[in-house]
Amino acid sequence: MWQLLQTQSCKVARQRLLLSKSNAYITNILKAKPNNVFKRHLSDVKEGLENSAKSNSYLICSPWKLCTGVGIGLAARLMYKDSSALCKAQKNTRIIQRRLNIQDDSAKFDWKRLIEYLKPHKWLLAAAVASALTVAFLNVYIPAMLGTIVNVLAGMKSNPTFDFIDEIKLPALKLVSLYIGQAAFTFLYIHLLSQVGEKVACQMKQDLFVSILQQDMAFFDRERTGELVNRLTVDVQDFKSSFKQTISGGLRAITQVIGSAVSLLVISPHLTALTMVCVPSVVIGGTFIGSLLRKLSREAQSQVEKATLVAEEAISNIRTVRAFAGEENEAQMFGNECEAAADLSMELGLGVGLFQAGTNLFLNGMVLGTMFLGGHLMSTGQMSAGDVMAFLVNAQTVQRSVAQLSLLFGSVVKGVSAGGRVFEYINMVPQMDSSGTKTIKYHEFRGDIEFKNVTFAYPTRPDVNVLRNFTLKLPAARSTAIVGSSGSGKSTAAALLERFYDIDRGQITIDDVDIKDFDVKWLRGRALGLISQEPVLFATSVRENIRYGKPDASDDEVYKAAMTANAHEFISGFPEGYDTLVGERGMALSGGQKQRIAIARAVLKNPPILILDEATSALDSASEKVVQTALETAAKGRTVLVIAHRLSTVMNADLIVVLNKGRIVEMGTHDQLKKLKGYYWNLIKQQDQETESTSRAL
Known part of the structure; x- marks a missing residue:
């Protein structure tokens, strides 16, 4: 077939x-x-x-x-x-x-929450709106005064006895007062709207950041950091700009269109009829072209964001880029994105130029047509020179206002879309139930931990169970090590104990209390201390990084924690001591130094339970010995859960648990497991072979 x-x-x-x-x-x-x-x-x-x-x-x-x-x-x-x-x-x-990089832009705008943000500033907003409307009314009245002045000037030629100063004094003073009022109220509404917009945007940004911080770990597994930062910065900024433009420009333009249209009818119905024939067709055409330009503008902006993401990713991972000699490739990718953005921007510039040229041509044609027909009406005595002048200014006011409304529509759409994305995350409710309130007094805390038939799969991979019927007791004040090959679920057990995720089935208890019943802040802030494989330090001083575990700690407590972590000596050797800046992610420090500062940070809050998630796996042998000594000192008198890849670091553990594909296959001490010649023995043999191969290569 x-x-x-x-x-x-x-x-x-x-x-x-x-x-x-x-x-x-x-x-x-x-x-x-x-x-x-x-x-x-x-x-x-x-x-x-x-x-x-x-x-x-x-x-x-x-x-x-x-x-x-x-x-x-x-x-x-x-x-x-x-x-x-x-x-x-x-x-x-x-x-x-x-x-x-297509995303769903269907996030709904939360008008109710916007009203809540505006309520505290309602009087400022009302004053700003009133000022904007006042400016609009003044803009409508100014052409009439200009027409009066033109009539005075025209009367000089026909009446030789005409007293110019007396006739022009009053209209001129009125016009000057209108200009001063226009300037004053323009300043007022811009200033007030700026205050309201900035305060609302500031509160939105704070609420958005708090909401992001409260989301589950699964949320951060799904979302890109660049996208979250983009919502905190670009989307909030777009919404703020749109809000201010809509309130000021929108109200002013609508008022001016209505007021000027009435003035046009009063001045000359004949000229108004001509204008009403021309303006709508041009406005419709301009709106259509404007929509195309706005679409092209969004595409150009989206392309610029893609170029920014490429640059952000390359800069944030510069060590990886440098290690793989990827500078040329990254530069080429960035160049391609920039060229695509430039092409779109050039197309946009061409369209804007044609649109602006057509608009200017129409305006000039309307001026010429008004003067021609107005001159004819003047010759028949139906209009004066001042009436023609007033009509011309009012007609231009209407045209500018309608054009502004057309452009404003795109800004409103952009602002509503940006605000919808911001409100989407602000209103997002974490799926994990963190309503627990239980705590254990420090002197009553034993530190017995038990995993009971725990089954868990990560939310981003719901079909893959990382732990299956996992049951384990960690006795108080003892060290328990979990070992196994990569992907066996070792670090997952530590993450579940920290309650970064909720388990699918089973139960995890501390001192016979389900961890779901504990106050989450107390559990992570006081009961548990975590030291991970790659500790992340903040771009501030050594002192503040250690104090992060207990913000109200005194300097003496910081020094004591550093001594316990075997870090005081090298910190004191820095030119600025504890005030030394560590750089972004602690890049100014070695791996061993960062790890010991992380240990001091965990020790400072004096947690009864210490979790060591492969705390020495990224260190060389010399640094590992120093850090291991610090860990042994910090672990005294605490319940310790050690997640380890290097078996040499768990030989002295009170209990060693061997995991394979999410299940416990062996348990015992180091000597007991070696005698079994099972999984643990094979792991030791495999690591010895790797060490021997590395030694030969060196």
Whole structure:
């Protein structure tokens, strides 16, 4: 059958069959109600398929119209007939997906919350609105005074006995007072709106940051850091700008359109009729062109953001880039994104130039037409020179105001979209229940930990159980080590004890109390101390990094914690001692120094339970010995859970637990497990072979 379809005489039949199947496939996807952007792009593909079927030609459409591997793979099979072209299309798929980076923009704007933000500033907002309306009324009244002055000037020629000073004094004073009032109220509404906008934006930014900090760890597993920072900065800024423009420009423009339109009718119905014929058609055309320009502007802005993300990713991972000599590749990627952004911006500049040129041409044509018809009406005695002047200024006011409203519409859409994304995260409720309130007094705290038939899968991988029926007792004031190969679930056990995630089934207890019943802040802030494989220090002083575990700690407590962590000596050797800045992520320190500062940070809050998550695996042998000594000192009298890859660090543990694929396969002391010659013995043998191979290579 397929051989028959591949013959020259059946190419059209084969094409129609493929197009029919592909069209039905996309129709089924659209029925599943994908997000708006995905739906729009799939609709474009569907339209292309239908057009191809009608014209009996192969599908011809831009790959940039396609979004996701489904659409691109579908189009590739229809567009490319040989294997080399198909491979090229598949290679471009990843680039297209990355550049499109399509997101669902359907986040709803929360008007109720916006009103709550505005309530504390309602009087400032009311004063700003009143000032903006006053400016609009003054702008409507000013042309009438200009017309009066023009009539005075015109009367000088026809009346030789005309006293110019007496006649022009009053209109001139009125006009000056109008200009002063316009300036004063303009300053007032801009100043007041700036205060309201900045205060609302500041509160929104704080609430958004607090909401992000309160989200579950699964949220941070899904979201990109750059996207979160973008919502904190760009989206809030876009909303603030749109809010101020809408209140000031929108109210002023609407008032000026209504007021000036009434003035035009009063001055000359004939000229008004001419204006009403011309203005709507131009406004409609301008609105259409403006919508196209706004769309192009959004595309250009989106492309700029993509270039920024490439730069941000490269700079934040500069050590990895440098280690793999990836500077040229990153520069090329950034250059490609910048060139794409520049092309879009140049297209936007061309469109804006044409739009502005057309607008100026229309304005000048309207001025000429008004003067021509106005001159004719003056010659027949139906209008005075001042009336023509007032009409001309009012007509231009109407046109500018309508154009401003057209442009303002795009700003409103952008602001509502940005505000919707901000409110989406502000209103996001963590799925983890953190309503527990129980605490244990320090002198009553024993530190007995028990995992009871725990089964857990990460929210981002719900089909893969990392732990299965995991049962383990950690006796108080003893050290328990969990070892195993990578991916066996060692670090997951530590994360669950910290309650970074909630388990799917089973129970975890501390002193016979379910950790879900504890106050989460107390559990992490007082009961547990975590020292991870790669401790992250903040870009501040050594003192503040240690004090992070207990912000109200005195300097003596900081020094004592540093001594316990075997860090006081090298810290004192710094030129600025404890006030030395560690740099971003502690880059100014060695791995061993960072780890000992992290130990001091954990020790400072004096937790009854200490979790060591591969705390020495990233260190060299010399640093490992120093840090191991500090850990042994810090662990005295505490319940210790050690997650280890290097078995040499757990030989002295009271209990060693061996994990394999989420299950406990062996338990005992170091000597007991060696005698079994099972998993633990094989791990020791494997590490000894790796150490021997490394020694030979050196």
